[in-house]
Amino acid sequence: MSKKRNLYLTSVPLSQAMDEYVTKMADVLNHREIQQVDVGDALGRMTATPIFAKLSAPHYNASAMDGIAVLAETTYAASETTPVELKKNKDYLVLNTGAPLPDYFDAVIMIEDVVELDEKTVEIRSAATPWQHVRPVGEDIVKGELILPVRHIIRPQDMGALLSGGVTQVPVYRRIQVGLIPTGSEITDLTDPLPPGKIIESNSKMFKGLIETYGGRTKAYSVVADDPELLRKAVLTGVKENDLLVINAGSSAGTKDFTADVLRELGTVMFHGIAIKPGKPAILAEVKGKPVVGIPGYPVSAYVVFEQIVKPLVYHYQYQKPPEVQMIDAVLARRVVSSLKHEEHIRIKLGRVGEKWIATPLSRGAGVTMSLVRADGMLTVPQEVEGYEKGTVIPVHLARPMSEIQNTLVSIGSHDLVMDLLANELQSQGSGVALSSAHTGSMGGVIALRQGECHIAPIHLLDESTGTYNRQVIKTYFSGKEMALIKLVKRSQGLMLPPGNPKNITGIADLARKDVSMANRQKGAGTRILLDYYLKRENISTEDLQGYHREMTTHMAVAVAVKSGSADCGMGVASAAASMDLDFLHLDWEDYDLLCEAHLLETPALQELLAVIQHPDFHKIVNALGGYDLTEVGKVENISY
16 A cells, blocks of 8 residues: 655754643643562562552561670679689579570670680670660561651662561552564564575564663554554554553654654654654654554664654653763764754764773664664764764763773774774773774774874875885874884785676776676775775776776775675675675775774773783684785884884
C-alpha cells in the first residue's frame, strides 16, 4: 500500500515538546500502582509508603563480645593487686557474641580479660561497669522506628536493615513497563545467512538494555511489516499491555512510513518532528490514554531520541530525575558546523594530552552505530548555536566513567586494521591503558600531533623525491623537536578488486578507463597521496577518473564499496581486501609507523604500548591478516632536525 508523503507537522524545540507532552500525559505518568514484593527482590525498587520496623534489633539484650556474663556489682573490688575469683553458673556464665544475656546479669567481660584458674573458677583483675559489652534491646533498630521513607530507592544495605527490623515484604511502586515494536519489511531477526536486502533487528535489544538501566521493564514484540493494518493491531495490543509504547522506524516522511498516520487514526499526535539532530522524525503521541513514542530507525538517531525523550519519561514515571551525567571541558580538535534548525548531539572521542582534554568529533551519520560504541561522550550544540571553531573549549557529557578515559592514548592519523588489533591487545592486558583512534589520514595526524592534540600519529607518507617514508614530514613539520618513529609494519598497498576482477584491471592506467569507477580516500590520507604519486608517474589527470572525488575515511569503507558493487576498484591495503574476500593487485610496500614526541616514550602508557607492539602474540595476530611485513616491528628511531 502506498501513501502520500508525510511531511513533518512540527519542528519544535526539544524542551518545549517534552514540557507539553509530560503535561498532556500527566494522568498516566503520575499514576503508579503499588505492589508488595519480597525484600530479597526489592533491590532498586522505590518504596510506595514509609516503612517502619516490626521488631527491635536486637530484640533481646545480647552479648557484644565472646566472654563471660556477670553482675557488675560483684566485680567492683577487682584490681591488679586484688583480683576477684568468680564461680561458674553462680557468678558468671560463658557467652559467645550475639548470645542472649540472662536476666540476672548486666555486663559482659571480654574473654581476653579473664584468667581461667580451673574448669569452674575464673579470676578477673578489673571491675566491670553495668551494660558494658552488651547490645541492649533496640540498640540498632527500635520497633516502630522509621527504616525507609516513601519514594526511597532500595539499596543492598537497606535490604539488610529491613530484614533486621522484621520486615519481609515491602510496598513498592510497580516498575514501568515499556513495549517495544520494531517495524519495517526489511527488518529481520535472521543473522546467518542474512538475506539480501534485509537488516538485522538490533535496536530493540539496545532499547531493552537502556530501559533496564533506567530501572524499568520491557516487553518486546515481533517485527511488524510496512502494513498500516498490521501496525494498527500491534499498537492497540501494545498500549493495552504496557505503560509506555515505543515504535521503532516508520516515523519519517517516506511513502512506507505509516507510524504517524496510524497514531493519528488511533489517538492524538502531539508532535511529529522535533528540533533535534539526529532524530528529527520523532513522534510524541497518545493512544487510549497511553504515551506512544515513535523513534527513527537509524541506530544513532534511535539512541539519541531514546536518551532525550524516552529516558526522561521513564524516570518521571518512577518519581525520579535522570542521574546527573558527569561533564568535563575539552578542547575541540576539529571545527564543528551545526544548523540553527536543530539541537545537535555529536559523539566525541576524548583523551588527555598534557594538561588538556582533547575532544575529537566522531562520524555524525545517523546510521553509524560504531560511533556510539567508540564514543567517550556527547557534545550538545544548542539550537541557537551554529557550531564551534577548532580549539574551542566545549562541555562534554561523559558516556564512560572517567577512570576508563583518563589513561587513554590518543591516536589521530591514518587508519589500519592493525590499530584496531593494537587497541584490543592493550585492553586485554588489563593495564588500564586504552587506545583511542580517530581516522583523519596521515596529514591530519601530523597536524594534530604538531598542535598537541594527540599522543601518537599513525602515518605512511611517501616523499616522492627520495622514495622514503615518514622522515621528510618530521623535517618539515617538527624541525627543532626530538621526535620518535615507532616502526610498526610494512604493508602491501594496491588495488582492491571484485572477486574474479571482472573489469580486468591490471594497473593504475586502467583507472582512467570510462568503464571503471573507483572509491578514493580523503584528502591528506597517505593512501591518496600514494595514488596521486602513481597517477602523476603515469601522467593521468585526476579528472579522468570516475569516482576520484568519492572520499572514504578508512580502508574498510573502500573495501565495502568495492564489495557492494558501488565501485569497481579502490586503493587500499591487502588486509582490508582479504577481510572482504576481494581480489588484490599489489603495487608497493609502504612503511606504516607511529610518530610521537620522543619524551613520551618514557611515560607508562607508551611503555605499555611498546610492550604490546614488541610481543610475539601481537605479531602472530597481525601476520594472520596477511599483507604485512613485521621485519622492523617495535624498533624505535629518535629523529631530530
